[in-house]
Amino acid sequence: MTQPVTPRRRLGLSGRRRLTGWAYATPTAAFVFVFFVLPLLLVTQMSVSDWGLFNGDQGINAPHNFSAAVGQRLFWPAVRFTVEYTVVTTVILIGCALGLALLVQESTRWTGFLRTAILVPSALGLASASLLFYALYSPDSGPLGRVMRDLGITSGPVSFLGTPGHALWSTVALIVWRYAGFYMLLLLVALQGISADVYEAAEIDGAGRWKRFGHITLPLIRPTLALCTILCVTGSLLAFDQFYILTKGGPDNSTLTIVQLIYNAAFQGRNDLGLAAALSIIVLVALLVLNIGQFRWLRGRED
Amino acid sequence: MITKRSRSQRRRHSLVALVAVAAVSLAACSSGSGGKGQTVAQGGINGTDDGASLTLWTRAPLELQANLLVKAYNAAHKNQVKLTIVPNDDYVSKVGAAAGSGGLPDLFASDIVYAPNWVRAGLWQDLTSQISKLPFAGQINKGHLDAGTYQGKQYVLPFVLDLSVMMWNKTLYKEAGLDPDKGPTTLADFVKQAKAIQAQHKPGVYGTYFGGNCGGCDVFTWFPMIWASGQEVLSSDGTRSLLDSAAAKQVYSAWKDLWSAGAVDPASKDETGATWVGPFQQGKIGVMPYPASLLPTVNKTVDAGVAAIPGVDGGASTFVGGDGIGVSKDSKHEAQAWNFLAWLMSADAQVNVLAANDSIVSRGDLANNQYAVKDPRVVAINKVAASPDSKTPIAVDFQQAFNAPGSPWVTLLRDQVFNGKDNLSQDNSAINSVLSQ
Numbered sequence: 001m002t003q004p005v006t007p008r009r010r011l012g013l014s015g016r017r018r019l020t021g022w023a024y025a026t027p028t029a030a031f032v033f034v035f036f037v038l039p040l041l042l043v044t045q046m047s048v049s050d051w052g053l054f055n056g057d058q059g060i061n062a063p064h065n066f067s068a069a070v071g072q073r074l075f076w077p078a079v080r081f082t083v084e085y086t087v088v089t090t091v092i093l094i095g096c097a098l099g100l101a102l103l104v105q106e107s108t109r110w111t112g113f114l115r116t117a118i119l120v121p122s123a124l125g126l127a128s129a130s131l132l133f134y135a136l137y138s139p140d141s142g143p144l145g146r147v148m149r150d151l152g153i154t155s156g157p158v159s160f161l162g163t164p165g166h167a168l169w170s171t172v173a174l175i176v177w178r179y180a181g182f183y184m185l186l187l188l189v190a191l192q193g194i195s196a197d198v199y200e201a202a203e204i205d206g207a208g209r210w211k212r213f214g215h216i217t218l219p220l221i222r223p224t225l226a227l228c229t230i231l232c233v234t235g236s237l238l239a240f241d242q243f244y245i246l247t248k249g250g251p252d253n254s255t256l257t258i259v260q261l262i263y264n265a266a267f268q269g270r271n272d273l274g275l276a277a278a279l280s281i282i283v284l285v286a287l288l289v290l291n292i293g294q295f296r297w298l299r300g301r302e303d
Numbered sequence: 304m305i306t307k308r309s310r311s312q313r314r315r316h317s318l319v320a321l322v323a324v325a326a327v328s329l330a331a332c333s334s335g336s337g338g339k340g341q342t343v344a345q346g347g348i349n350g351t352d353d354g355a356s357l358t359l360w361t362r363a364p365l366e367l368q369a370n371l372l373v374k375a376y377n378a379a380h381k382n383q384v385k386l387t388i389v390p391n392d393d394y395v396s397k398v399g400a401a402a403g404s405g406g407l408p409d410l411f412a413s414d415i416v417y418a419p420n421w422v423r424a425g426l427w428q429d430l431t432s433q434i435s436k437l438p439f440a441g442q443i444n445k446g447h448l449d450a451g452t453y454q455g456k457q458y459v460l461p462f463v464l465d466l467s468v469m470m471w472n473k474t475l476y477k478e479a480g481l482d483p484d485k486g487p488t489t490l491a492d493f494v495k496q497a498k499a500i501q502a503q504h505k506p507g508v509y510g511t512y513f514g515g516n517c518g519g520c521d522v523f524t525w526f527p528m529i530w531a532s533g534q535e536v537l538s539s540d541g542t543r544s545l546l547d548s549a550a551a552k553q554v555y556s557a558w559k560d561l562w563s564a565g566a567v568d569p570a571s572k573d574e575t576g577a578t579w580v581g582p583f584q585q586g587k588i589g590v591m592p593y594p595a596s597l598l599p600t601v602n603k604t605v606d607a608g609v610a611a612i613p614g615v616d617g618g619a620s621t622f623v624g625g626d627g628i629g630v631s632k633d634s635k636h637e638a639q640a641w642n643f644l645a646w647l648m649s650a651d652a653q654v655n656v657l658a659a660n661d662s663i664v665s666r667g668d669l670a671n672n673q674y675a676v677k678d679p680r681v682v683a684i685n686k687v688a689a690s691p692d693s694k695t696p697i698a699v700d701f702q703q704a705f706n707a708p709g710s711p712w713v714t715l716l717r718d719q720v721f722n723g724k725d726n727l728s729q730d731n732s733a734i735n736s737v738l739s740q
Binding site: 054056138139167267268 | 395396398399402403420421424425426516568569570572573575577578700702703704706707708709710713714717722733737
């Protein structure tokens, strides 16, 4: 009698445990399914279908959308600009954030004020920040041009968004202003996680300021630096708001990012959701490859 | 896939059902049966006013007029219209999403240049027989009606008109020794007068302004210069661009001349359209082609003169823009929706609501109404709107070819004015390849 009962009881127990496990996991799984897997499947289906914004699904037409996406006259310029923008932004932004973090790390009288001042822009939405800079850069009503003229930096009126180079650097300035505080905060936490003993020991051994930075600080905050880089690269590759508001891709399509291209394909004239979905899939795959690469590299160096 | 197919099947079933109901109710029209599935013609020429609740969408630039019209309609009818204003840049995507899911409102407006595309996509219902029964059908703005006509059927009526006119700042004209009561009557006049303002070297003041990075702005203001010169911008079927014509070339070179002479506000070069109407209102611009609908706003800050847009050797034209409106394919209150449209076209709505609030009327016979006659400029604007030389360009892919950021038209005009590139035929064929796809 007892022998058959025991395994059944054990089974019942582990079954119940398994059930509890499923119950815990279900909400998350459902969320992931509804808000990630389903949309992804839908986008995939769109990307292989003739799917207009107004007329809906007209059936499979693969691989037409993908060849049309790559064949667009602005596709390669957009890819090139997006990569260029990502490199410039990431280097400058992470550099500035690290500098600021080192600056405000040491506790002086002004630290509280400085930290707040640098962090405040992060509380502003990116779209609002872009509108603010749109006004600042305006040749008619913006004060920046006048200030530069009064300081003798330029003689004539300044066109902040008028040439491809100006438009790029003006946007990078906005992004650095908006995000430097956020990355500074992340790096600050990493910096403060380094024990003062390590520095003291190095100092006793006669290590100078730069040696300490290169051999202690940098290696110890590398995981955080890597995280910041991944966040920044991904964010920059998906740049949209700032360019949509400041330049609309101009002048002469020189600041058109890949996400703007997706938006234009869907809602600005072509009204072709299939094409937009194909572009999205291309971007998704590129991001996946890039992120996997970055993680691999990170893990390899940690080993 | 499976769910999609069954949904489209369901849609087809419901379409069959709708057609069947429509046929039945048409047959029963004389006996006046009510109930669901009424067609547009069900309520006769005035439509049905039975206390139905109607929905109407429009984009934010028309908020003022839309609010006035809906308020006046709701006050005088049993039907009640619920208005939804959508931000300009979100409008196409919102309509697109609703069209895909069968959730369009009873009535919705569209930028008139997008109407040919949306009519082809079947977003509106056929209004042909109803429009033809209106006693003043021949007086309704032709540009808008034509833009909403496909295969001989009319789907769209004018909701709110907007026109481009030449506007000049009379105060600046007096200071520069120009006749403040006489604006430019030829393209050369326009260039001369803008340069004369610039020659005053008044700080912050420029001869003229335009949207250098805004395709829609320049479609609206430059096309009339070509029309007034007696040439077309598009082939009649809208699949070929004629923007490399002799008149077009003279328009580009006039702007290039102004730009090189420094008579154009430098802000024009990166103007994306967000602020292109601002500088004139601030009194900083001498003369420019401008939206007539903004005259009431301009009046608050600037003493402005108004005339039609001239061509190379005179002539007068305007771009008949604004928004058209129709009954959506998804409406279940077609007869009630028609009641709103019939009222919208009536003298009551046109004169007592639109004209009384300084807006342009959509009927030629009402150009000389009691409100307009108080200001000769408004009468002039109304007359230009009704003139046969005033046009609305019609092309299915208009948005992609002209209005979209980075469109081939923006490339063309920037190459012509700023970049000094001689690739007009190449840029024009880029427009052609979009129009003809």
